Amino acid sequence: MFRKVLIANRGEIAVRVIRTLREMAISSVAVFSDPDRTSLHVRMADEAAHIGPGPSAESYLRVDRILDAARRHGADAIHPGYGFLSEDADFAGACESAGITFIGPSAASIRAMGSKTAARRTAIAAGAPVIPGTDHAVTLDTLRAFADAHGYPVLLKAVAGGGGKGMRRVDRAADLESALRDASSEADRAFRSPDIYVERLLERSRHIEIQLLGDRHGNMVHLGERECSIQRRHQKVIEECPSPLIALHPEMRQEMGQAAIRAARAAGYYNAGTVEFLVDSDRRFYFLEMNTRLQVEHPVTELVTGLDLVRLQIEIADGARLPFTQDQIAWRGAAIECRIYAEDPYNNFLPYPGKITRLTRPLGPGIRLDGCVYDGWTVPMEYDPLLAKLAVWADTRDHATTRMIRALREYDVGGIHTNLGFFRQILEDPEFRAANLHTGFIDEFFQRRRPPEPPPDLATVAALAAALHTATHKPPAATAALETGSRWQTSGRDGLLR
Amino acid sequence: MFRKVLIANRGEIAVRVIRTLREMAISSVAVFSDPDRTSLHVRMADEAAHIGPGPSAESYLRVDRILDAARRHGADAIHPGYGFLSEDADFAGACESAGITFIGPSAASIRAMGSKTAARRTAIAAGAPVIPGTDHAVTLDTLRAFADAHGYPVLLKAVAGGGGKGMRRVDRAADLESALRDASSEADRAFRSPDIYVERLLERSRHIEIQLLGDRHGNMVHLGERECSIQRRHQKVIEECPSPLIALHPEMRQEMGQAAIRAARAAGYYNAGTVEFLVDSDRRFYFLEMNTRLQVEHPVTELVTGLDLVRLQIEIADGARLPFTQDQIAWRGAAIECRIYAEDPYNNFLPYPGKITRLTRPLGPGIRLDGCVYDGWTVPMEYDPLLAKLAVWADTRDHATTRMIRALREYDVGGIHTNLGFFRQILEDPEFRAANLHTGFIDEFFQRRRPPEPPPDLATVAALAAALHTATHKPPAATAALETGSRWQTSGRDGLLR
């Protein structure tokens, strides 16, 4: 087994990997940019290497500096996390050339699945159903021909990447040209490739993905599905396992699982990976893309299957055989995950980095929290706004939902804005409770939602707390009031009020 | 279903019950004594009632005040937690007389099992094996006769209660008289009853208990066992599920489970309860006692069975039938719990209440934390030193152990002393890892253990941190050194050093 593993990442996923490494008695090496010197992954790791200034292009995306750090610290292997270099075939190749194990699939598999159109071709060849679309980058002419043939709406997508970048919905022919131009330029900025392809847009479809795990000896199993239909700006914000749709139609798990395994096998895949599908309202599923890495939302699969995917990734990278067969995988209960972001849901979800001045976390039965924050940490403005992933497990989806609402109420983060309150509104929404999920859910939710009505007396207590706080902390606006009022009896209380 | 439930308890168990009540959309009413006004259960509950000053006899043990609070707040039911009034048959009866449901067994069942000698007789009548002992309180003469007949060592125990109070091991005839006097006076102080009975002491035996759950319609199942052999001063400190012994001999689970059900049925038992057994080195098991309430260590059973025992308790009290049969209970993986106490392991485990000045909790996969502490809370000196229960789950006992060690390393509590470091030493002990558990484990551990050897450079870093801390915080002892040294460049750092 490896003696030391470098994590080529930051934030919650670096912390997540460090935890499993520690449980396996493997030393961990964190890497960090200037603004991450006091980030939790650096504090928690056994070793730490500085790899450059804030911009990712000068640190977390620098293959040379990361490999140099790995050599200097004597790491046997590198875990790439998600994002950054995790789906960069050249990085995977460079690791292997340097004699350092890349904890993930082969560079060749990443190449076969990294281009979205190449992945489509691989999936088609493996017999997986795909959404009608083009298997190569489009020009304006081929785009127009496709849209005329298949009808609107259509969805433009970047050939080179995901995460919503370079994605555009087009509802009519008049918008095609400008949408292609915008998408192409956004894709160029995000992935250094302007190539765009097109698919028919399936309205009110569900995003359901299959977690795969394969060893280097040709064995592969699926670990069931995750439903990630709750998305904002084409990015997942709530994920669950099992999918409520598949819980009603359990035969779909095996069908989609087998389709995913066929597509991955066609790419010679091993280690952990995920095949994403769209499922239409007639429960037909279509291959969307494959992510050749661990996913953000892997904890819901871990909670329901009882497996530690990071441990399995490491063992597989070390050459181990899968320790189970398909029929030994069991799913128990239901898990839901919310992605807690530093953003302001009351101001168009704009990012809101800054210093965390107060932090209370949910605890107790069925709670799992993977995060990278601590009280006093300044959330840097250079990176993703993901602060933590709050996941819950319970015996049923309904119990998991009420548990998540309970947990969100216990969770308090001061000093910055977060989307905690937004999640509570979604989880209390009758459509969510009824599991009527689809990728347009949040847009419709914004149209039907009523502002939440606080219970009586909450405004009274808020006013009282604000008045007492003003009297004690004397911000400028209230100074005059204090000067004319009599002084508080502060004896015995000052100590509590730093 | 109940609309509102009062929790006649404090600390972590009150918080635990509030969490499930909130998930069930039932209002919670906390009760509190003077020193508990800012305790977490009061802050978290929907409603709160003051019931008296610090001493338990004037607050948490006052049936009249608790029932009065329940009536004033309109509670439909009372959850007693563990300890305090939870095994007080008169309290259970008084609740029912007041028209308030007692979330637990009937007063009659508590009476049948509350006296340890009555419980022995019930168990014998139900055919459960018991340790050779007396079925009634002893005098010095009957004690001496028993010891002469069965041989030493013997164990004196209080008829009226558990938790190690009134318990004395006696190794020779010469010590009998003083041991009986001491035990009797301790029992009188703890339970207001001086009665003592005696059992043969089984050396190197294991403490293994069976969790039961029965409804008010005559259905009863067992939820498997917990092993609680790691004890200090006859009190459990580490608990696991499954028992490593039973994991090797799975037929014992059904045998002990059926014996426990027979004993409980003989007492007309319903709701949650636990039958404790001792298991000797030949794997023979003996009925010890029954606890007619939820137990401290119930989370390990919840983690392995996937059930929420508090939810089930409430549903059963409301008249529901058990939602499963015995063959639907499944056990998955392994869970371990450590009881985190405010005590000083470096000073004979004396209690160490005080203000918590710093708090970092373990998070991530497989961690469950049930606690009642927060940063800035002053742990009161009036009550139990239990701060939190740290439980972990993993697929195997070995993985759960390394996970617990990882979690203990992440856990930091400042301002008071805790036994966190002590747990780490036990979990790293080869005998613990080999599952060679018995109730004398900790005594033997203290004899064989070596002081832990910190990794190289830890003392260097400690010295450096202490020097920098001294320079910044200037405690009296170091003032002179600072005055002669040059000043720090503190700009940009002061803000971090409140």
Added chain:
Amino acid sequence: MKLALTIDGREDTIEILSRPGGHSPACRFQLGDTPAREANVETPEPGVYSVLLDGRSYDAFVEDTPTGMVVTIEGYRFEIEARDPRRWSRKTSGAGADTVQSILSPMPGKVVRVLVAAGDPVVPGQGIVVVEAMKMQNELKSNRTGLVLTVPAKEGATVTAGELLATLE
């Protein structure tokens, strides 16, 4: 002590008739001209107020913001401004409020591009400044035809939420 309050945009007053402190956590207060009430208030953590009112228990988290306070209770959030009722309302922000457009940063971040200079003519929708945080760029636009008055924003500078980036007339 009496304070004028703006709670989520609604005006009210609160008078603290007797304050918690020393040995007694009792606090009498009067909201507007409703009857006086009594609460039991403790401060378990800085900025956290544990309030018992009519038998109910509330944990209120108070945070100072540039314009007032945000109070969070049970996950509900209230924006509150408190001031001496005898002082002039802070709402009166002076002359010129209608004739000048202030471009404020909508989030903490970094100024990545300044697209105009003082004296430049602008048209509605024209980009003025681009602020970036956490990989998201935000282009702030003119809402009028007019002239750029001032541009305090500097490329590469770090700004807080609500910080003035430019003024247009």
Added chain:
Amino acid sequence: MKLALTIDGREDTIEILSRPGGHSPACRFQLGDTPAREANVETPEPGVYSVLLDGRSYDAFVEDTPTGMVVTIEGYRFEIEARDPRRWSRKTSGAGADTVQSILSPMPGKVVRVLVAAGDPVVPGQGIVVVEAMKMQNELKSNRTGLVLTVPAKEGATVTAGELLATLE
């Protein structure tokens, strides 16, 4: 700055040759007469020192105690006393140390019984004061035949760990 240290009872010295601060977290130091070393030190939270030394990362939690500091790293605990090496050692606690037994409270708690008064004769093993915390009573005993000198402990009083309860001679 040079300090004399007692680390878990072992004597050493440390000299801070250059201090972290301002823009640089670099810290040069010398332990005893070993070669000087350089560490990178930040203070992410009050009392917490994040130290990078020779590529390794350490989180040191420092806590002030009545007699010095407790430093916890990776769950290991060090008791450290720091003082100016030019001052007299604090170990010299003055005359009479051998002839007087000080009864100190072993834990924070409450004095529940005082069993002697000043001037009382005592014998070895005789109970002097009973302190209680968290339902555990602790009887503190004489280790000698002698007389009670002083009894600062009062029944019902709250005491801290290490507080003087009585002296015997």
